[in-house]
Amino acid sequence: MPNIAVFIEQRDGAFKKVAWQMISQARKLADANGGEVWGVLLGGDAAAAAALAGKHGAHRLFAAADGLERYDSERYGTALAAFCRAQNPDLVLIGATAMGRDLGPTAAAKLGCACVSDAIGLKFEGGAWEVRRPVFAGKCFVDVVPKTAPAIVAIRPNAFMAADGGGAAAPLASFDAGQAQAAPKAVVREIVSADGGRVELTEADIVVSGGRGIKGPENYALIEDLAAALNAAAGASRAVVDAGWVDYSHQVGQTGKTVGPNLYIACGISGAIQHLAGMSSSKCIVAINKDAAAPIFKVADYGLVGDLFEVLPELTKAVRGIRG
Amino acid sequence: MKIAVCVKQVPDSETRINLAAPAAKLDQTGFTRVLNPYDAYAVEEAVRIKEARGGEITAITVGPVTVKETLKKDCLAVGCDKAIIVDDPLLAGADEAAIAEVLCAVLKREAYDLILFGIKAIDDDSGQIGILVAEKLGLPHVSTITKLELGEGSLTAHREIEGGREIVDCPLPAVLTCQKGLNEPRLPSLPNIMKAGMKPMQIVTCADLGVAPPASLVEIRQYSPPPARGACRLITADDAAAAARELARVLNEEAKVI
Numbered sequence A: 001m002p003n004i005a006v007f008i009e010q011r012d013g014a015f016k017k018v019a020w021q022m023i024s025q026a027r028k029l030a031d032a033n034g035g036e037v038w039g040v041l042l043g044g045d046a047a048a049a050a051a052l053a054g055k056h057g058a059h060r061l062f063a064a065a066d067g068l069e070r071y072d073s074e075r076y077g078t079a080l081a082a083f084c085r086a087q088n089p090d091l092v093l094i095g096a097t098a099m100g101r102d103l104g105p106t107a108a109a110k111l112g113c114a115c116v117s118d119a120i121g122l123k124f125e126g127g128a129w130e131v132r133r134p135v136f137a138g139k140c141f142v143d144v145v146p147k148t149a150p151a152i153v154a155i156r157p158n159a160f161m162a163a164d165g166g167g168a169a170a171p172l173a174s175f176d177a178g179q180a181q182a183a184p185k186a187v188v189r190e191i192v193s194a195d196g197g198r199v200e201l202t203e204a205d206i207v208v209s210g211g212r213g214i215k216g217p218e219n220y221a222l223i224e225d226l227a228a229a230l231n232a233a234a235g236a237s238r239a240v241v242d243a244g245w246v247d248y249s250h251q252v253g254q255t256g257k258t259v260g261p262n263l264y265i266a267c268g269i270s271g272a273i274q275h276l277a278g279m280s281s282s283k284c285i286v287a288i289n290k291d292a293a294a295p296i297f298k299v300a301d302y303g304l305v306g307d308l309f310e311v312l313p314e315l316t317k318a319v320r321g322i323r324g
Numbered sequence B: 001m002k003i004a005v006c007v008k009q010v011p012d013s014e015t016r017i018n019l020a021a022p023a024a025k026l027d028q029t030g031f032t033r034v035l036n037p038y039d040a041y042a043v044e045e046a047v048r049i050k051e052a053r054g055g056e057i058t059a060i061t062v063g064p065v066t067v068k069e070t071l072k073k074d075c076l077a078v079g080c081d082k083a084i085i086v087d088d089p090l091l092a093g094a095d096e097a098a099i100a101e102v103l104c105a106v107l108k109r110e111a112y113d114l115i116l117f118g119i120k121a122i123d124d125d126s127g128q129i130g131i132l133v134a135e136k137l138g139l140p141h142v143s144t145i146t147k148l149e150l151g152e153g154s155l156t157a158h159r160e161i162e163g164g165r166e167i168v169d170c171p172l173p174a175v176l177t178c179q180k181g182l183n184e185p186r187l188p189s190l191p192n193i194m195k196a197g198m199k200p201m202q203i204v205t206c207a208d209l210g211v212a213p214p215a216s217l218v219e220i221r222q223y224s225p226p227p228a229r230g231a232c233r234l235i236t237a238d239d240a241a242a243a244a245r246e247l248a249r250v251l252n253e254e255a256k257v258i
């Protein structure tokens, strides 16, 4: 019975929505292949997680809290490994977030099990899991088969859709997190937030990015205004980051963030291969560029050839009109 | 300070992958190979620490000896003191777990205070090896660092997370994975490239390290091209304002994405 455990990430009590996307997908796989879907929560509000996990299709929720309120790789890694040893899931799904990318390999090394990063597809065939992931910055995909049970697979946010199945709260069990309470060697002393309330790039449904075409840091406001109207995250090309117009945390591309939103709007971005690497898996791509020959139009679904200084204020206005 | 920097040679970020149909193997012949861009931050940070405190830097890589030029130019010529290459045909196709095992075998031969990695290699895009090595060696690790301050026997690192950063205190020895923003890597000078040729470069096999080639935990089934995208639909109108309104309408009513 291939039971699937899904790690439910929480920071300061707030859950990452990739958890519900993974639970929804895991439930589809479980319905087709047998087995259960288990949520795994470390720290946070177990009752709230049980309700949301159940709604998206989880059969149970396992929770541990002692010493696990705030993430650190040692305690979380130990706790997740202890859970796996006790419950023997066949597969453990983790969001490919800052936390998940750290936790996955940490727990995998403790368990001596396979770990697959940044997956966008998952199949169960002939008794084995087949995981699809982009490599070479999305220039090609690879399908891999983990040879251990459990196998830990990190899933890229927005790769799957969350489905509200309307289920009741998942029955809750607490578990012994092993040595999770012992003091870690590396201690998170403080968490500093950059600017509050900003929509996170890698999780956003919509991303609006600006490139060198915005001409100067003062014009990044055009990007931020459109992003605000769409409740989107604001991104940038490396040209804009290297010029010092915005912080590196906004960079999209091979050496920046990888995003896969429903809608990606590239403004004044030429579409260099390294930029495409970070956004070409977006579901719908819009390019606004004054050069009709810019390579970005080769990957765009919709293109507008024009001056962004004229187009963006009008587009922001029109969006506000539509979204009220 | 004894510092180890683990580096990988990867295809240049401009590389185009021409894959018309699914294939069991990816033909990588003819790719231009460079130092993994994230590893350059690790090398630079090691050199800055050495400049401030003295010490010795060893660059370590697992891969074919064709990596030599890259090691010379981008590691030894900018300040690393020696290089170790594990070149073993038995490691062809090794996954992250296997490469991590081999790196551990090299790292165990000396006592390093600090072991630096890039956050990820831009070919496999996996971002695991630094953390796997730390765990296998039983060392604390801080991943995705954008700032580093060394104390006496300890360090403080800033770790990038969504919408902010964690400030982490960690004792030495430790493993760090380096993210863009940590520093600006320097370029090698011509005289230093010449001099780098004199620095020791050791080439070893798994047998030399006294380990059996580790098994991979993940099997590669096939590579495939990403799905092709449809043609671009151009939005045209009499003026920019009208085009903007039409774009908003299409995105709302037809694409249903806003």
Ligand SMILES: Cc1cc2nc3c(=O)[nH]c(=O)nc-3n(C[C@H](O)[C@H](O)[C@H](O)COP(=O)(O)OP(=O)(O)OC[C@H]3O[C@@H](n4cnc5c(N)ncnc54)[C@H](O)[C@@H]3O)c2cc1C
Binding pocket: A210, A211, A212, A213, A214, A236, A237, A238, A239, A240, A251, A252, A253, A254, A255, A256, A257, A267, A268, A269, A270, A271, A272, A273, A274, A275, A278, A288, A289, A290, A291, A294, A306, A307, A308, A309, B013, B037
């Ligand atoms: C190792 C490596 C890693 C890299 N990683 C990344 C990465 O992660 N992300 C990334 O983005 N890049 C990356 N790059 C850089 C990449 O190669 C390009 O240089 C960069 O993406 C260009 O940014 P841009 O499109 O904003 O600028 P440009 O290429 O200069 O394009 C500007 C565009 O704006 C348009 N424009 C100008 N004025 C207007 C206007 N008024 N209205 C509308 N359009 C206008 C122009 O027609 C042009 O197409 C990397 C490069 C290397 C070598």
Ligand SMILES: Nc1ncnc2c1ncn2[C@@H]1O[C@H](COP(=O)(O)O)[C@@H](O)[C@H]1O
Binding pocket: B006, B007, B008, B036, B038, B039, B060, B061, B062, B063, B096, B099, B103, B116, B117, B118, B119, B120, B121, B122, B124, B125, B126, B127, B128, B129, B130
């Ligand atoms: N073959 C290798 N030899 C030495 N170091 C490596 C090798 N592969 C990866 N690394 C290091 O591990 C980091 C993460 O790689 P990866 O987990 O493959 O994405 C890289 O940035 C390098 O620092």
